[in-house]
Amino acid sequence: MAALPPRMPGVPSSPPVNEPTRPAATQEPLAPVDLVALYRDMLLIRRFEEKAGQLYGMGLIGGFCHLYIGQEAVVVGLQSLARPGDSVITSYRDHGHMLATGMDAAGVMAELTGRAAGYSRGKGGSMHMFSRERGFYGGHGIVAAQVPLGTGLAFAHRYRGDGGVCFCYLGDGAANQGQVYESFNMAALWSLPVVYVIENNRYGMGTSVERASAMRDLARRGESFGIPGFAVDGMDVMAVREGAAGAVARARAGEGPALLEMKTYRYRGHSMSDPAKYRTKEEVEKMRADHDPLDTLRARLLAEALIDDAGLKALDRDIKAVVGEAASLAQSSPEPDPAELYTDVLVTP
Amino acid sequence: MTTSATAISPGAPSSTGRSGVRALTVREALREALAEEMHRDEAVFLMGEEVGQYQGAYKISQGLLDQFGPRRVIDTPITEMGFTGLAVGAAFAGLRPIVEFMTFNFSMQAIDQIINSAAKTLYMSGGQLGCPIVFRGPNGAAARVAAQHSQCFASWYAHCPGLKVVAPWSAADAKGLLKAAIRDPNPVVFLENEILYGQTFDVPDEEDFVLPLGKARIERAGSDVTLVAFSRMVGVALEAADLLAERGLSAEVVNLRTLRPLDSDTVTASVRKTSHCVTIEEGWPVAGMGAELSALIMEQAFDWLDAPVTRVAGEDVPMPYAANLERLALPTAERVVEAVRAQRSGTRRASP
Known part of the structure; x- marks a missing residue:
């Protein structure tokens, strides 16, 4: 095992407190990325979520359903820095993360409708899907519970010495939970390979960051643990990549955790039942008009002649087909067999 | 089945063949x-x-x-x-x-x-x-x-x-x-x-001594009353069984070992034999293991019971510090004996 031993008491394992946040020394220039592929990944999430919203409206999806529309650049930019063997964990606004880790859109959509073809065979729903194969560890419904869990995934990477990094996503609302700071402390103490990504979409359900956080500069929330933090424009996928590269490299090099605050925005309500009266229509419209992550990247693709109108149309068609097939399976797949009620409670050897 | 014993401990009636x-x-x-x-x-x-x-x-x-x-x-x-x-x-x-x-x-x-x-x-x-x-x-x-x-x-x-x-x-x-x-x-x-x-x-003294989860063990065989307990209360139950023996009553002591899944087969088989049951636990009585055992026995062995199941549990109060109050808050062998006596005489206790 190549794993490092846990730090002993008295041996500093993290940068001194109050050291200004700085990029990792190990940062290398970013490898070129296929911008069209990034656009495609974001478009898939956008169209998938729009379709999920429609199916919810038709009564085919029940319970809670939290859409990721507006935040696509965050997970697509981050996951473009991931390697096979890395792990990903997030909370309940999770459909985008599943698609970005390469999970099958039809399996996700079928889970949303509670069908046998869903990733959890209909027993998890929107908030609870997993794919060990894709390194996706959920999908967790308890705000901030995924943060210690993700820290544990990082612990396992370090224990095994497999070189993996955990991408641990949380929201601005979760950032006020105590277990987040318990996790920061252990991750820094033991130099665990984890990147904490706070997706600050400005509202924890209906409560704005201003109303919930005494210190609103969430990128600094790791300072008292010596965890470097970076605030990044989460509405621009290239800014996400560039802003996150140092943090990911630092974790991968065994230098310990890093914190990213992705300044982003969700266009839809907290969940499907949210009339969003806590913000103005103008605020939403302004973000859509001026900062939409798909519009921004599309303009760049056209300006740099990386794609033309015909190419964009073909991409739209492809994505429409993928989402259409997903919606189709999500409606044609049978509900789980009644016998499934009693399976998977315990592993039976 | 009356026992699923595989281990050895004092008072065991059902020891397996072993090296030592x-x-x-x-x-x-x-x-x-x-x-x-x-x-x-x-x-x-x-x-x-x-x-x-x-x-x-x-x-x-x-x-x-x-x-x-x-x-x-x-x-x-x-x-x-x-x-x-x-x-x-x-x-x-x-x-x-x-x-x-x-x-x-x-x-x-x-x-x-x-x-x-x-x-x-x-x-x-x-x-x-x-x-x-x-x-x-x-x-x-x-x-x-x-x-x-x-x-x-x-x-x-x-x-x-x-x-x-x-x-x-x-x-x-x-x-x-x-x-x-x-x-x-x-x-x-x-x-x-x-x-x-x-x-x-x-x-x-075995190289790899492993017990199955989900199996209770009869620590002491008996014919008049079943005492069901777990953890430290198994010792209290065995002590009570000794005291009951002095009164001419034969108690069977079931050590649950696993609480989930509960070994209902062993518990109910014992109750069908003795027709009496007292549950013993340190924890509070309300929605406790004794409540669960009572329901289980009612569902699965009602016709074999000669008296309602009695729960002996910790008192329904936060644990006090004073030595005398702490003693009063926890089950003892004497309380178990009294519960068995009351059960046999038909005296209903007002509360566990």
């Missing part, structure tokens, strides 16, 4: 189980407060840091929710953590991760994501540590599907059941007892 026994304290038995399983499987590690350099708050992990090093015997900060969640995440990734709570009272800080994350994820993932983890430490009353350090969590955890819940009594239980818990692919809550740590029992 060794006298071990419960503490030594637990330590041997930890060391043997850590040798056996590199994915097993121990984490908790003071488990390493301090050698364990109750010395269960004494020597393990020297033996296995700081990579596998990990001292944590005082951060129950954090390290419990971390360990559950590591188990999702396929490691086999053993989390020591200095006492199960502190597990309340972490119970969301135990129930919502460890116990439910296998189901929520349609069987994809198991959580092979053991949560262990002393549970229930110790001595003179008052209300916040004396609670029994047996019925809290036994309530929840997705968990297995184990409560050993003897050193043989401790060793064989802990080894089984560590090997089990599911999350196991392993409820020890501080007062038992120093008690000595015979343990089978």
Whole structure:
């Protein structure tokens, strides 16, 4: 095992407190990325979520359903820095993360409708899907519970010495939970390979960051643990990549955790039942008009002649087909067999 | 079936053929189980407060840091929710953590991760994501540590599907059941007892002594009344059985060993034989293990009962500090004998 031993008491394992946040020394220039592929990944999430919203409206999806529309650049930019063997964990606004880790859109959509073809065979729903194969560890419904869990995934990477990094996503609302700071402390103490990504979409359900956080500069929330933090424009996928590269490299090099605050925005309500009266229509419209992550990247693709109108149309068609097939399976797949009620409670050897 | 015994302990009527026994304290038995399983499987590690350099708050992990090093015997900060969640995440990734709570009272800080994350994820993932983890430490009353350090969590955890819940009594239980818990692919809550740590029992001298989870054990055979207990109360039940014998009553003592899944076959088979049952637990009576056992016996052995089941439980109050009040709050052999006497005379107690 190549794993490092846990730090002993008295041996500093993290940068001194109050050291200004700085990029990792190990940062290398970013490898070129296929911008069209990034656009495609974001478009898939956008169209998938729009379709999920429609199916919810038709009564085919029940319970809670939290859409990721507006935040696509965050997970697509981050996951473009991931390697096979890395792990990903997030909370309940999770459909985008599943698609970005390469999970099958039809399996996700079928889970949303509670069908046998869903990733959890209909027993998890929107908030609870997993794919060990894709390194996706959920999908967790308890705000901030995924943060210690993700820290544990990082612990396992370090224990095994497999070189993996955990991408641990949380929201601005979760950032006020105590277990987040318990996790920061252990991750820094033991130099665990984890990147904490706070997706600050400005509202924890209906409560704005201003109303919930005494210190609103969430990128600094790791300072008292010596965890470097970076605030990044989460509405621009290239800014996400560039802003996150140092943090990911630092974790991968065994230098310990890093914190990213992705300044982003969700266009839809907290969940499907949210009339969003806590913000103005103008605020939403302004973000859509001026900062939409798909519009921004599309303009760049056209300006740099990386794609033309015909190419964009073909991409739209492809994505429409993928989402259409997903919606189709999500409606044609049978509900789980009644016998499934009693399976998977315990592993039976 | 009347017994599913496989281990040896004092008073055992059903010992299996064996090479021999060794006298071990419960503490030594637990330590041997930890060391043997850590040798056996590199994915097993121990984490908790003071488990390493301090050698364990109750010395269960004494020597393990020297033996296995700081990579596998990990001292944590005082951060129950954090390290419990971390360990559950590591188990999702396929490691086999053993989390020591200095006492199960502190597990309340972490119970969301135990129930919502460890116990439910296998189901929520349609069987994809198991959580092979053991949560262990002393549970229930110790001595003179008052209300916040004396609670029994047996019925809290036994309530929840997705968990297995184990409560050993003897050193043989401790060793064989802990080894089984560590090997089990599911999350196991392993409820020890501080007062038992120093008690000595015979343990089978076998190279790999493992007991099955989910099986109770008849510690003493009898024909007049079934005493059902777990953890330290098994000792109280055996003591009561001695006192009852002096009165000419033959008590059968069932050591539950596992609380989830509950070995209903062994319990009901015994009740069908004796037609009387008294349950004994340290925890509070309301929605406790005795309540569950009473319902189970009513559902499965009602026609065999000659009297309603009686619960002997901890008093329905927070644990007091004063020595005399603490004694009054906990079940004793005398209370068990009185419950049996009242049950046979048809005297109904107003409350458990």
